[in-house]
Amino acid sequence: xxxxxxxxxxxxxxxxxxxxxxxxxxxxxxxxxxxxxxxxxxxxxxxxxxxxxxxxxxxxxxxxxxxxxxxxxxxxxxxxxxxxxxxxxxxxxxxxxxxxxxxxxxxxxxxxxxxxxxxxxxxxxxxxxxxxxxxxxxxxxxxxxxxxxxxxxxxxxxxxxxxxxxxxxxxxxxxxxxxxxxxxxxxxxxxxxxxxxxxxx
Numbered sequence: 001x002x003x004x005x006x007x008x009x010x011x012x013x014x015x016x017x018x019x020x021x022x023x024x025x026x027x028x029x030x031x032x033x034x035x036x037x038x039x040x041x042x043x044x045x046x047x048x049x050x051x052x053x054x055x056x057x058x059x060x061x062x063x064x065x066x067x068x069x070x071x072x073x074x075x076x077x078x079x080x081x082x083x084x085x086x087x088x089x090x091x092x093x094x095x096x097x098x099x100x101x102x103x104x105x106x107x108x109x110x111x112x113x114x115x116x117x118x119x120x121x122x123x124x125x126x127x128x129x130x131x132x133x134x135x136x137x138x139x140x141x142x143x144x145x146x147x148x149x150x151x152x153x154x155x156x157x158x159x160x161x162x163x164x165x166x167x168x169x170x171x172x173x174x175x176x177x178x179x180x181x182x183x184x185x186x187x188x189x190x191x192x193x194x195x196x197x198x199x200x201x
Contacts, residue, residue, distance in 0.1 A: 031060060031086050034122050034148055038163055038172070039064045042120055042146050043071050045161060045174055050074030052117035057108040057131070058082070062090035062101065064120050069099040078102045080111050113138045121147040128152060136179040145175040 034042070042064060048054065050072040056064040059079030069077040079101060081087040087105045094101050104111075109130060113119065116139060121128070132152050135145065151157065151173040161172040 031083060032122075033060050034064060036063065036067075038148055039067050040071075041161065041163065042148060042172060043067050045146055045159075045172055046118045046120075046144055048072045048075055048118065052076070053115050054078065054118045054120070055080065055111070055113060055116050056120040057111070058121070058123045058127075059090060059103065060086055060122075062094050062097075062103055065101045065103070066094060066097045066099055068120075069101050070097075076102070078104065080104050080106055080108050082107055109134060114140070116140070116143055118144040118146070121145065122149060123147075125150050135177055139177045141178055143177040145177050147173045147175075 046054070046068070048068065048071070051074055052072075053076045054065065054068050056062075056068075056077075056079045059065060059081045062079050062081075065077040065079040068075055077100070079090060081090055081103070082105070084105060087103070090103050094103055108123075108127075113134070119135075119139075121131070123131070128147070128150055132155075135143075139145075148163075149170045151171070152175065155175055157173045158176050159174050161174070163170045163172060
């Protein structure tokens with residue numbers, strides 16, 4: 001019996017690896033987890049009230065939607081992940097976290113986002129460009145979009161937050177979405193200004 005279970009598990013694992021390899025051919029996005037301190041900061045910068053629908057596109061192991069659901073129990077948290085092995089890891093992590101999170105295996109470009117109040121991103125620029133047009137078509141005016149490390153060049157963020165990274169700096173880019181691009185403004189907030197708020201890790 002246990003041998004059958006082991007063989008079934010190994011077969012499933014091999015299948016997931018094959019599907020993952022094929023998935024990376026279509027969307028070559030590496031799996032690089034958002035640092036936990038940054039995930040907490042992103043949730044804080046979203047300024048949620050507990051009544052929103054929140055998406056993490058390219059959700060990885062689910063840490064951002066888990067953090068959002070823990071910090072604001074009333075939110076509807078939805079993660080979308082394209083790579084099957086990473087999605088399976090996220091499902092396992094969510095099961096252990098015991099929080100009400102929806103975690104879907106799928107292509108973020110095919111997800112209907114019309115009900116989104118807030119969207120989290122940590123994606124490569126090529127995919128960001130595709131999402132920009134999608135956001136223009138689907139998002140409600142004023143939807144909060146928070147991106148770590150990469151930004152929308154034609155969009156003006158409402159604020160930027162500096163985040164230390166390997167001796168240098170990265171940014172959180174916080175947008176209130178509009179279908180009409182605006183010029184960028186320098187609204188940078190230093191990470192140090194947020195110390196003492198419980199988000200520095």
